[in-house]
Structure formats: C-alpha cells, structure tokens
Amino acid sequence: MGSFIGKRLLAVIPIFLFATFLTFLLIHLSPVDPAEVYLTAAHIHPTEELLEQKRQEFGLDQPLLVQYTQSLMKMCRLDFGTSYVSNEPVWNEIGLRMPATLQLAFSSIVLAVIISIPIGFLAAIYKNSVFDHLSRVLAYFGASIPQFWLGYLLIFFFSVKLDLLPVQGRGSFAHLVLPSFTLALGLIAIYSRLLRTGVLEQLQEPYVLYARTRGIKEKVILGKHVLKIAISPMLTGLGMNLGKLLAGTIIVEEVFSWPGFGRYFIEAIFNRDIPVIQAYVLISACLFIVCNLIVDLVQMVLDPRISWKGRTDQ
Numbered sequence: 001m002g003s004f005i006g007k008r009l010l011a012v013i014p015i016f017l018f019a020t021f022l023t024f025l026l027i028h029l030s031p032v033d034p035a036e037v038y039l040t041a042a043h044i045h046p047t048e049e050l051l052e053q054k055r056q057e058f059g060l061d062q063p064l065l066v067q068y069t070q071s072l073m074k075m076c077r078l079d080f081g082t083s084y085v086s087n088e089p090v091w092n093e094i095g096l097r098m099p100a101t102l103q104l105a106f107s108s109i110v111l112a113v114i115i116s117i118p119i120g121f122l123a124a125i126y127k128n129s130v131f132d133h134l135s136r137v138l139a140y141f142g143a144s145i146p147q148f149w150l151g152y153l154l155i156f157f158f159s160v161k162l163d164l165l166p167v168q169g170r171g172s173f174a175h176l177v178l179p180s181f182t183l184a185l186g187l188i189a190i191y192s193r194l195l196r197t198g199v200l201e202q203l204q205e206p207y208v209l210y211a212r213t214r215g216i217k218e219k220v221i222l223g224k225h226v227l228k229i230a231i232s233p234m235l236t237g238l239g240m241n242l243g244k245l246l247a248g249t250i251i252v253e254e255v256f257s258w259p260g261f262g263r264y265f266i267e268a269i270f271n272r273d274i275p276v277i278q279a280y281v282l283i284s285a286c287l288f289i290v291c292n293l294i295v296d297l298v299q300m301v302l303d304p305r306i307s308w309k310g311r312t313d314q
Helices: 002-029 034-041 048-058 064-076 090-125 130-144 147-161 174-203 206-213 218-230 232-246 250-255 261-271 274-302 305-312
Strands: none
Touching: 002 064, 002 274, 034 048, 090 130, 090 174, 090 218, 090 232, 090 250, 090 261, 090 274, 130 174, 147 174, 147 250, 174 218, 174 232, 174 250, 206 218, 218 232, 232 274, 250 261, 261 274
8 A cells, every 4th residue: 555655646746746737837928927817806006117127026927947947946835926816815815715626625525425326326226227227317318417407497486486495605514515516516416326236237247246145135246346446437537526626616616606716717818817817727737636546545545455456567
C-alpha cells in the first residue's frame, strides 16, 4: 500500500505543475490587462502612469518564466493574491464561501448514494421486472434533464405553488433540500446504472456459482461478495463527481442563490477578477486530484487485486 500511495502522490506533481502553467499561460495570453482591470474595479481612471505603476507592482514587467516561478511559489504558500473587487485576500474570500459548497456537495453525494445503491442493486437482482424498467426510466430522466431546468421546476412546484420550501439562500435544513436533490438526481441516474451493470457482471462470475454450491446463503453472497466488488465502478464515478461538486456547483448555486465557491467564480468572471479566477482553476484541479487519489485507495481496500494488477503490469 505504501508504494501504491507513493506512486499516486508522485503522479500529482506533474499534473499540478501542468495545471498551474496552463492557467498562468491562458490568463497572460488573454487580451485583458490585469493592471487596467484592477484600476477599473477600484473606480480609478487608468492613466498610462498608473498602469505602468501597477504593472511593476504586479510584476508584469518581468519575463514570463520569472512571473510563473514567483506565482508558483506564492500558490504553494496558499497566497493567491488580492481580489480586485473586494480588495481582500483571495484565500480568505474562498474560506468564507467554501463551507457552503462543502455542505451542498456532501449532502447531494450522500443523498445520491443512499438512493442509487438500493435502486441499482434491486434492479439487477430483479432483472427485466417492473422495478427494473422503472429504474431505467428514472435513469433516462435524471441523465437527460438539465440541472437549471430541474431547479426551476422544483422552485415552481415546491416553493411557488405549494409554499413548502424556501426559494433561495442558505440557512436552515429546508434551504438545502431543493439544491441537494437537483444535484443528486443526475448522480442517481449514473450510479444506479453503473451498480446494476456491475452486479449483473459479478453474478456471472464463477465464484458466485462456487459459493452457491457450498451452500452459502444468497444474502451473504450478494451482500458480502457481489456488492463489494460491483460497487467499484460507482466509486470511480463518485471520485470524479465529488471533485466537481467540491470545486463548485456553479449552475445550481446560481439558480438557488447559494453563496458558495462556484457562484463566487461566476461573479469573478463577470468582474474580470483575475486572482480569483486563477485560484478557482488551481483549487479545482487539486480537488480533482485528491478526490481521485482517495477513491483509488478505497477501491484498493475493497478489492486488493487492484494493487496486485498494478504490480504485474510493471
């Protein structure tokens, strides 16, 4: 396990460097002048003298490689600069908004897992039954409906018509219900079908037949062996989606006016707040890397053959 973790951590370094350099390069290739954006956001007329002063202050007069090196050293210290709009450190601004995104992301993930596991498992056990066909309809509906449209539909029925849940904002548990379900429905559609396929594949494996001939109870075979292995593809999807959710559920946060990281990023785009945009991209890349590393470790615990396969492939 130590070598497995070590290899994964070493693989993080080039990915992080590539993400930071690509973000840095794209920002500097854009026609937007950071000095002009800063002065405009501060409601200061951008004269040539002020622009030159700010370029020197931001280090924009330095060679590109020097700027990247300095920027990389600051990012390693979690110093993403100062927001052009609020004039506050970007890291502090992110810290104020990240708890809201974490709350929404984990609640939607938990809801999706709780619902999709029994649906996918039972759909595989009772293949081609009425329940299986209904789960397939649910999967098609959840995978095809746009999140923003679903969000507005839920607001219309449960907030406007029935007056059961609040329309927007963050506060009580009631504020969390609609945005969490909006995010969870698409995940339920994916996870339930992945689990159904995985269970059906495992039921065809020889070890299931051997276990049945040995007289092991069907519940033990399905719960302890089949489900444990069949859930692996679902965990892979969970790692990808968890990184996406933690990076900011942009559309849902905007629809429900949820004060999270994703909405902060949208505001930064409209305001051309370059330090915030750069911080968002880099933090998103790191979250994807960390979430996938965690999922790899969990999968290795559930199915030790993964680590042995990695050794034999070398």
